[in-house]
Amino acid sequence: MLKQRRSRSWPWSCSAGVPLAAWLFAGLAGCGAPAGEAPEAEVTEQQQPLLTQVTSFGSNPGNLQMFRHVPSGMPANAPLVVVMHGCTQGAAGMEGAGWSAAADVYKFYVVYPQQQGGNNMTRCFNWFEPGDFSRDRGEALSIKQMVDTMKATYSIDPSRVFVAGFSAGGYMTPALLAAYPDVFSAGAIHSGGPYRCAESMNAGFSCMSPGVNRTPAAWGDVVRGAYPGYAGPRPRVTIWHGTSDYTVNVMNLTEAMEQWTNVHGIDQTPDTVETVSGFPHKVYRDGAGNALVETWELTGMGHAVAMDAQFPFPGGTGSAVCGSVGAYLSDVNLCSVYHQVKFFGMTGGGGEPTGDTTPPTVNVTAPAKGATVSGTVNVTADAADAVGVTRVEFLVNGEVVSTDTQAPYAFAWNSTAVSNGQYTLGARAFDAAGNQATDDDTGVTVSNSGSPAPVTVQFASIAADDGYLKADADGSGAALGFMTNLALGRGTDGKYNRSFLSFDTSSLPDGATVTRAFLTVIYSSGSGDPWSTPAGNTLVIDAKTGTFNAANTEVTDWAAAATASSVAGIDRFSAGAKSSGDFSADGLSAISKTGKTQLRLRFTQAQTATQYLFIRDGANAVLTVVYAP
Structure with a gap:
């Protein structure tokens, strides 16, 4: 019989006690949200056909759910990977990162623990509760029982059991590595942090941001204390984090690195420093050259799992690619799943040339x-x-x-x-x-x-003038929205959001001929792919000489006439900065040389489901203008 547990909230809550995820994109400003980042989205997920639920796996004191993926043609003594989701996600959220596809290629089993709302109202694993992150207790024990059930059902190599997690799952990963070093051989911490940096819900706030700073020895001691008397090998660890993560500060990557290098008895100076697909990668080795800890700093990426929807897993078929864009899945042209599987030592058996390090x-x-x-x-x-x-x-x-x-x-x-x-x-x-x-x-x-050499100038948007509007598809029922990030697409309230950016372009010479202009914006967060439905949907920019109305942003601006419509488009993106195409001739003519220029960003078609993105305003939104003097 499952133990009934009280509902507990994740450490993202407003003073009124409402979790931040619940304030989301329905017009509320996300009280307590970290500057520069929108609150996490409430995502409704359907279970993927690749996942099968297992309803009996021991006493399950943590009251979790268990899903598994079993590829066809599994060999004897195959590996097993436990994959844990983040807050507001479920098993399908992490399956979408590419884990099941990778398992089909490299022949390993996957277990997806899933949190229930009765345990945590935003479906976060309770990584900050001692009763859940300790050996033989709560959620940690439930997950260990899932591993035991898989071992009893399938032919699994006990020396090749691994764990990976994102966000709350990324904090639960080091808890399992610390509590069960006799079970797990390696782990991947993605957008999480060190083990036992919080022991209560309130402490979780400080752990996430700005982070908790301890010495490597102090961090190592809490890991060693998780299983007193254990003298066996410790798990190897790969650590991943976006440098623009405003939900979990990137400081957590450094502290986790210090914790696990100390656990392994090695120093905090990397033995290998390189750039892979444009991102810094550091490796910490022992005296024999074994990679025991590594870090991946995902420059410019926010709170998300790094993936590459164009990346085919080496040795697989054309359909075996690294996930698809979705909530907290950012296509940054780097497949974290592949590199984590490679770190676990499992990529040599699926047809890939083993140990390929030869560059093109x-x-x-x-x-x-x-x-x-x-x-x-x-x-x-x-x-x-x-x-x-x-x-x-x-x-x-x-x-x-x-x-x-x-x-x-x-x-x-x-x-x-x-x-x-x-x-x-x-x-x-x-x-x-x-x-x-x-x-x-x-x-x-x-x-x-x-002709004279062209002059290039850049204008940052005026944050005080920027904002977004939300309305029904016909433009009725418009309401203002102002927050650190600007919304585009369809929110959870069923409204359609358009964003406005204002620029003071009065410094352009009166006699200048504008020859080129484009807008650059920075992704903050989002849900789904708002470009995907209806098919052929596009994100476009309307330009206004001056402002759409006498005031900076009014509810009628949602559908107000522009000086020039659809002057440029912005291709789909889910991380970092993205520039629009060059403005059309009408768009260039709409740029004011005497005052403000206002841009309205909108999708050409109304989304058929909750799909949106947040972009940043102020200094993070830049209008580049090239002119001939």
Whole structure:
């Protein structure tokens, strides 16, 4: 019989006792929300057909649910991975990150523990409760019983049992590693933190942000105290965190690294420092060269699981790709599931060339080094690799300006949009095993004669003027919304949100001819893929000379006439910064040279389900204007 437990809240709550997740996107401003980040979304998930619920797995003192995925054709003595979701998620949320697809390729079992609302009203694992993070108690014991049930049912190698978790699951992961080092051989902490940084709900706030700072020895001691007298090997740990995570501060990555390096008796100086797919990767090894702890700093990413929907798992079929964009799943062109599985040592059995560390070859083939260029320049590159090139990024002065996924690799560079002078063109190639190489030594001179050199200026949006409006699909029932982040798409209240950004462009010379403009925004958080339904939905920008009304933002602005409509589009994105396309001629004409320019961001079609994103305003929203003086 399952033990009945009192309902407990996750440490995201407002002073009135309502959990922050419940304030979400229904027009409330998210009291207590960390600056720069929207509250986490309340996500309703359906169980995926790849998951099967197991209803009996021991005494289950933590009152959790158990789901499993069993690939076909499993060999004897196969590995097992326990995968834990974050707050407001369920088993299907983490299954969507690509774990079941990876299991099908590399032949390992997956268990997905799932929290219940009766235990925690926002469905977080209770990582901050001593009765749940301790050995042979509560939720920790329930999860260990799931492992025992899998071992009793299938042929599982007891030396290859692993655990991975995100957010609340990312805090529960080190709890299982500390309490059960005799069960788990390695773990992946994604957007979580060190074991026992909180022992109550209120302490959980400080643990998440700004974080708890202790010495490596102090952190190591709490792990060693979780199973007194244990003298066996300790689990290896891989730690992942977005540097722009405003829900769980990235300080937690450092503290977790210090904890587990101390547990292994090694120092806190990395033995390997490299960049993989543009992200810093550090490895901490013992004297024999074994990688015991590693960290991945996901530059510019918020509170989410890093994935790559274009990445096919090496050795798999065309359908075995690294997840799909969804709530807390950010496509940053890096598959965390693959690299975590690789860290666990399981990628060699599914057809992948074992231990592939050979980078691809890449070379910029045109224009020639030292060439003088003008107008539109055709930049090309050759790239090759034994396991296949997945994409080539083109660089101008080290910045990515275009990506091509198919040979011949090329892009058209508009050199008239930059000032005359020296530039360096480059190309960066990625292979299917995650290796990369860069050719960045093609220097060229831009010389566009016959007109003055163009001038480029950037304007940050005026945060006090920015805001968003929510209304029914016909524009009726509009209401104002102002918060640190601006909403786009359909919220949980069934309203359709449009965002407004204001810029003071009066410093443009009266006689200037604007030749180019584009908007750059930064992702904060979201739910689902608002571009996906209806099919062909697009995010576009309307431009207004001045403001839409006399006041900065009014309810009637939701459907008010613009000076120029659909002046540019913004392609789908789920992390970091994203620039729009270049403004149309009408859009360029709408940019004011005497006062403010206001931009309205909207989807062209009303979403058929709850799908939205939050973008940041103020200094995080930039209008770039190029003009001829």
